[in-house]
Amino acid sequence: MALYSEKVMDHFQNPRNVGKLDDADGIGEVGNAKCGDIMRMYIKVDDGIITDCKFNTFGCGSAIATSSMATELIKGKPVEEALKLSNQAVVEALDGLPAYKLHCSVLAEEAVRAAVKDYYDKNGIAYDPNDFQIHDCEHCDT
């Protein structure tokens, strides 16, 4: 069996929404170069809808594929819905990831939340900070 599903390879080799948004309403960055992966997510929001979304990722094949899939899953969706994006949903949409790559999907989920938080902050929208706890990986904490 190959390391990655066909869908992961597709999103890795032909990533959707790669790049930057110069007029982004929210930018979120998670990860750590020391650990080998960083994701930066850009969102454009109009009337509470994510109308555009781009990403930049430094990382392995699954980090790039999960970033790509996450952008696809939140584009065109209301901000509140994007916040509900779970790493499991990203993994399922990619037809699975090897167990030791699951942290990449967590990173993708957190990149989306970090971008939304930035959007809320910039626009003075109130939120519960408990919803936005970004978990750095255990490895980086030690």
Place this chain on the structure above:
Amino acid sequence: MFVYADNAATTSVSKTALNAMLPYLTEQYGNPSSLYSFAQHATEALAQARADVAACIGAQPREIYFTSGGSEADNQAIFSAARVGARKGKKHLISTKFEHHAVLHSLKRLEKEGYEVTYLDVHEDGVVRLEDVAAAIREDTCLVTIMFANNEIGTVQPITEIGALCRAKGIPFHTDAVQAAGHMPIDVEKMNIDMLSMSGHKFHAPKGVGVLYVRKNIPLMNLIEGGAQERGRRAGTENVAGIVALAAALKESVDNIEANTAKIIPMRDKLFAELSKIPHSKINGSLEHHVPGTVNMCFEGIEGESLLLLLDSHGICASSGSACTSGSLDPSHVLLALGLPHEVAHGSLRLSIGEYNTMEEIDHIIEVVPQVVAYLRDMSPVWDELEKGQRPHLI
């Protein structure tokens, strides 16, 4: 174009080795331990293989023990020396920080059992210093084990000098020569080597067969009990076909070292010269002390696994020391031992070429790698920050 540039991982079986082994899989399948004349063909083949391997490294046939590979040979050399040392109250070993895990994990196990191990620095150039070895030697040192050539970066260690130092101090010296055997001249006499490990599949023999050389006055303890094979030091019916192939492949490689090196060096040098033109790249390890075919470089701002996957999609087989390719969270211990920061070590690429590669294949690598590096940098937030001066370039 398909380019196999991972010869430090494994090699194809040569036609010579394949032809040598085939009869021992089919017609001559006798067990060398059997008495009847039919099995004597296998017994004789084994003896001839032992003599051939010995001749390739300047050893005596009875100093050659066939194993299942390099890892077993490393394990046996280390655990044997440790047990022999413990009898005399000597429970200290000396090694380096960038050994293969077959050595490092064996040493870790000994540490749990109460042994002490000194892991020597290999400095930025990936070469251990003789004075560091000398300074680490203690009254209770029972083994010095230092690899001949490093598997990831290809740097060659001052084996002859370390051997002479150990000889003068009466300490057994083992070297993991898995990456050197068949690729560089080895003479256990001239190089003062007491124990040496080899793995067949690194020099065009099949996987699953290796050699442990042990000098005749060095006691050797078993890892595997259960029979009188290998002079009672390694039980288990001999892998006759594999052993015959290993001997044939080693002899072929050693006979052709000069010619192969003359073919490989210009290809390797072209890789270094062209790939070094990629901005913010770095060659890892000294080029002065180097096996012929190994090229190890880091490219800042990218991660090794994604690099390998894209190279694969262009038909290029290579490897990396990034965390994601190691299956752990840390990048290669070898690159970290050179003092490379984690974020740089994640972007490493190892290309290991052999005599079967061609200059056309090298040109393909030279064309593809810069494109792939540029593509990954373009989507890397780390590279973005490096370029904007928000993060300092480390290389």
